[in-house]
Amino acid sequence: MSPTARFAGLVALPTPAAAVNAAEHGQRLNPVAVGMFMAFVAVTLAVTFWAARRTRTSRDFFAAGGQISGFQNGLAIAGDFMSAATFLGVTALIFDFGFDGLIYAVGGIAGWPLVLFLLSERLKNLGKFTFADAVSMRLASTPLRTLAAIGSLFAVVLYLIGQMVGAGKLIEILFGLEYETAVVTIGVLMVLYVSFGGMIATTWVQIIKATILLAGGSVLSWLVMQRFGFSFDALLREATLQHPRGTDMLQPGIMTHDALSTLSLGTTLILGTAGLPHILMRFFTVPNAVEARRSVFFATGFIGYFYLLIFVLGFGAIALVTREAGYFDAATDKLIGGGNLAAIHLSHAVGGDVFLGFISAVCFATILAVVSGLTLSGASAISHDLYTNVFRPQASEQEAVRVSKIAALCLGALAVMLGLVFEEQNVAYMVLLAFSIGASVNFPLLFFAMYWKDFTTRGALLGGILGLTVAVGGILFGPTVWVDLLGHESPLFPWKYPALFALAASVTGSVLGSLSDRGLRATRERAGFAAQYVRSQTGLGAEGAVNH
Amino acid sequence: MDALHARISANPAFHALQAKRSRLAWTLCAGVLAAYYGFILMIAYAADTFRQPVHEGAVITLGVAWGAVVIVLSVGLTGIYVWRANREFDRLNARILEEAHRESHR
Numbered sequence: 001m002s003p004t005a006r007f008a009g010l011v012a013l014p015t016p017a018a019a020v021n022a023a024e025h026g027q028r029l030n031p032v033a034v035g036m037f038m039a040f041v042a043v044t045l046a047v048t049f050w051a052a053r054r055t056r057t058s059r060d061f062f063a064a065g066g067q068i069s070g071f072q073n074g075l076a077i078a079g080d081f082m083s084a085a086t087f088l089g090v091t092a093l094i095f096d097f098g099f100d101g102l103i104y105a106v107g108g109i110a111g112w113p114l115v116l117f118l119l120s121e122r123l124k125n126l127g128k129f130t131f132a133d134a135v136s137m138r139l140a141s142t143p144l145r146t147l148a149a150i151g152s153l154f155a156v157v158l159y160l161i162g163q164m165v166g167a168g169k170l171i172e173i174l175f176g177l178e179y180e181t182a183v184v185t186i187g188v189l190m191v192l193y194v195s196f197g198g199m200i201a202t203t204w205v206q207i208i209k210a211t212i213l214l215a216g217g218s219v220l221s222w223l224v225m226q227r228f229g230f231s232f233d234a235l236l237r238e239a240t241l242q243h244p245r246g247t248d249m250l251q252p253g254i255m256t257h258d259a260l261s262t263l264s265l266g267t268t269l270i271l272g273t274a275g276l277p278h279i280l281m282r283f284f285t286v287p288n289a290v291e292a293r294r295s296v297f298f299a300t301g302f303i304g305y306f307y308l309l310i311f312v313l314g315f316g317a318i319a320l321v322t323r324e325a326g327y328f329d330a331a332t333d334k335l336i337g338g339g340n341l342a343a344i345h346l347s348h349a350v351g352g353d354v355f356l357g358f359i360s361a362v363c364f365a366t367i368l369a370v371v372s373g374l375t376l377s378g379a380s381a382i383s384h385d386l387y388t389n390v391f392r393p394q395a396s397e398q399e400a401v402r403v404s405k406i407a408a409l410c411l412g413a414l415a416v417m418l419g420l421v422f423e424e425q426n427v428a429y430m431v432l433l434a435f436s437i438g439a440s441v442n443f444p445l446l447f448f449a450m451y452w453k454d455f456t457t458r459g460a461l462l463g464g465i466l467g468l469t470v471a472v473g474g475i476l477f478g479p480t481v482w483v484d485l486l487g488h489e490s491p492l493f494p495w496k497y498p499a500l501f502a503l504a505a506s507v508t509g510s511v512l513g514s515l516s517d518r519g520l521r522a523t524r525e526r527a528g529f530a531a532q533y534v535r536s537q538t539g540l541g542a543e544g545a546v547n548h
Numbered sequence: 549m550d551a552l553h554a555r556i557s558a559n560p561a562f563h564a565l566q567a568k569r570s571r572l573a574w575t576l577c578a579g580v581l582a583a584y585y586g587f588i589l590m591i592a593y594a595a596d597t598f599r600q601p602v603h604e605g606a607v608i609t610l611g612v613a614w615g616a617v618v619i620v621l622s623v624g625l626t627g628i629y630v631w632r633a634n635r636e637f638d639r640l641n642a643r644i645l646e647e648a649h650r651e652s653h654r
Contacts, residue, residue: 099598102615103591109622110584116626117573117580236607250609252591252598259592266588290638297630304623308616531553537566538556538645 029176032357033364037175040208040365044193047204051197058397061198061404062129062380063284066543068203070291074298077282079206081108081273081299082213082306083163083370084170084363085431088340090307094314095321095342098239098249100256101314105307107269112303115274116296122450122536124283124292128543130377131280131442132385135449138528140457140521142390144445147464149385151441152277154468155434156378157414159276160371162431164419166340167367173337174344174360183419190372191412194379195405199285202376209369214306216362220343221309223350224316232312239318249318261496268435268499275438275446278377289539317342320349375411382407429480432497433471440467440502448510450536453529456522459514467506474498555648565640572632576625583618590614 055061068076083089086108093101127133132148164183171182193201228234243249256262273279283292321327321335327345329336335345347359383404388395395403441464448455448463475481477492495501514522535541556562590598590611598611 099609099611100591102612103588106584106587106615106618109619110580113580113622113626113629114577116629117577233607236612240607247607250599250611252595252611256591262588262592266585270584290634293630293633297626300623300626304619307619311612311616530557531550534553534556534562537569538562538641540552540556540645540648 030174030353030357030360032354033175033360034357036358036361037364040212040361040368041189044189044201044205044208044368047208048193048197048201051201051204054200055198055401058129058384058400060200061401062281062384064199064203066285066287068285068291070286070294071298072203072207073282073286073291073295075210075302076203076206076285077279077295077299078302078306079210079213079369080279080282080373081276081303082210082366084166084366085163086306086310087213087217087366088170088343088363090310091313091317091343091346092339092341093255094310095317096339097255098243098245098318099252100254102311103255103262103265104269105310107266108273109300109304109307111270111273112296112300114270115279116293116300119274119280119446119450120283120292120296121289123280123446124286124289125536125539125542126450126532127284129281129284129384130380131277131446132381132389135445135460136389137449138525138532139449139455139460140525143457144460145385145389147461148442148445149381149390151437151445151464151468152381152385153378154472155275155277155437155442156374156381157411157418158430158437159434160374160378160411160415161418161422162427162434163367163371163374164415165422165425165427167364167371168419168423169338170340170367171364173341174363179423180420183416186368186371187412187416187419189368190375190415191409193372194376194408194412198401199376202372203282203285205369205372209365210302212362213366214302216359217306217309217313220347220350220355220359221312221316223355224312224320224346227316227320227350235312235319236315239315241319242322243318244322260500264495264497264500267503268432268439268497271439271443271503272435272499273438275440275442276434277381277438277442278373280442280446281377281380284543288542313343313346317346321345324349371415375408375415378411379404379407382411425485429475429485432480433475436471436475436497436499436502437468439499440471440506444503444506444510448514450532452514453533454514454526455510456514456517456525458517458519458522459510459512462513463506463508463510466509467502470505471498471502474501552648552652555651556644559644559647561640561647562644565637565644569633569637572629576629579625580622583614583621587611587614587618 057065059065090101090104093104123131123134126137130152132145132152135148136144164186167186168179168183171177172179177185193205225235228238240247240249253262256265283295286292286295321342327336328334335341344356344359348356383400387403388400444467445460445464449460474493474495475498478498479491479496482488482491598609600610602608602610602613
């Protein structure tokens, strides 16, 4: 199993055969899991109903009326970001690879300070509902919104498929539901949250989910640490005794093979975080730049804390799950239900059936919340960026909201359909690609638009298109798809993580395109930087700001 | 650029604030990038050093410890930025906006 597959979210591992095995080995319906999950669904649907009555304007729908506090938004951002891939996937990576799994935990946090120092306040001051607002402020709106929307939709749909397939597999095993039923259930619930409750409901779903995920992770880690007298060194010692590779599991660089790949993976993780559209969108739900700033601080705190717990869970799983023969399939000697279930087995090892049920329900809620955030972000790109700003600038607010509800429904249907189509596929590369696009298209676009006065529409288009091409091409013709999936002998693009190359292409395109742009429009765009700069720094004229 | 933006742009206090704010932001950025890319480069080029225990007799390696430090540092540096911004930048910013508005009513 490739590490990216694990990260991608639980994908791939639980093959149908494994699932059947799991069922035979007594992974029967857990009443605690079902009960807790039902409670979660009931509460979130009630919240959706409440939110629907408060959603009147397009600002309510896309940005929760700008009424979310910094603390609440921080929790919601953490909820959006900490997917089941974080919880189960990174734990599984550590379980398999030992030290190298930590790269994903460390890479997942390091992007957040950059978001705070470079993006969040300016983004809030410039934008309205999506990051494309900030990018197209002084540049040509139609082509740039189209580009930004394509970047967003690519990232959202790919991430959505990765989550859907992973979730279907996981729920099949944890709850004994059929794969199809699981995927359709998730699809229906996420469309309900998003189209009726908009950003208000989506935010509260994230807050509830983040709270129970943090609580579940804390209790689980506490129970694990208790076994080792709260000494991480003792835990790690036991892990090195249990791991098949012994102390060699602490050897760095096994997973990524060569130095360039390590560097490119590192870049994918840090900049990808700063370019995920559903995360960037959250900065518009707060009233002003001050609250946007506080959001990132709280989000970074929660996410950092959670990643530290993952250190405990990953090595804890090695120490406590490996020695129990009952968690392994006797015939294949593989972990029952696949490696992604390491954290789940760990919960059983330290807390029995009841705690296993609790953690399973937490995972289901986690998946549901993340796909909802993605759907809303995709719907906003279609409705706010493409429909109201490119195709029908005369559209009314009501029309924009209606279009995004329809878009959410279509995205939900598409996600369910693709989830079913890709059931048997390894879709891990899709999540990797989503992060790569975030790192090499969305992030540089936003960064140049806000920081470089000479950036022009031509540079943005050239850079964006080049970055997107290299990211997509690099994955398609690279080892993950060209060799592993399509069965070719050797890859046309030799590296597994294309982000570093895609970023270089994107930056080169942006710089050359902008510097060679000598037209009238370019002159006007450069002149527009000064006013944009003042607004981005002071909040003067910002959306939702009080005008004197 | 409208009059209000122009007035702010011409205000030296605005540029002083920006200089101060971006110096802090870029310094902290450099701190995070150094810690993080240090971690990545060590894995890429000095894996054997990263494999060593933090002290004689420990199992925790330099790599594991550095990873945890990057996480804690990330949270800490965001804290420093927010603290400075809340204490200092917001007040200066409000004053600059207020001056610009007052002048425009004159």
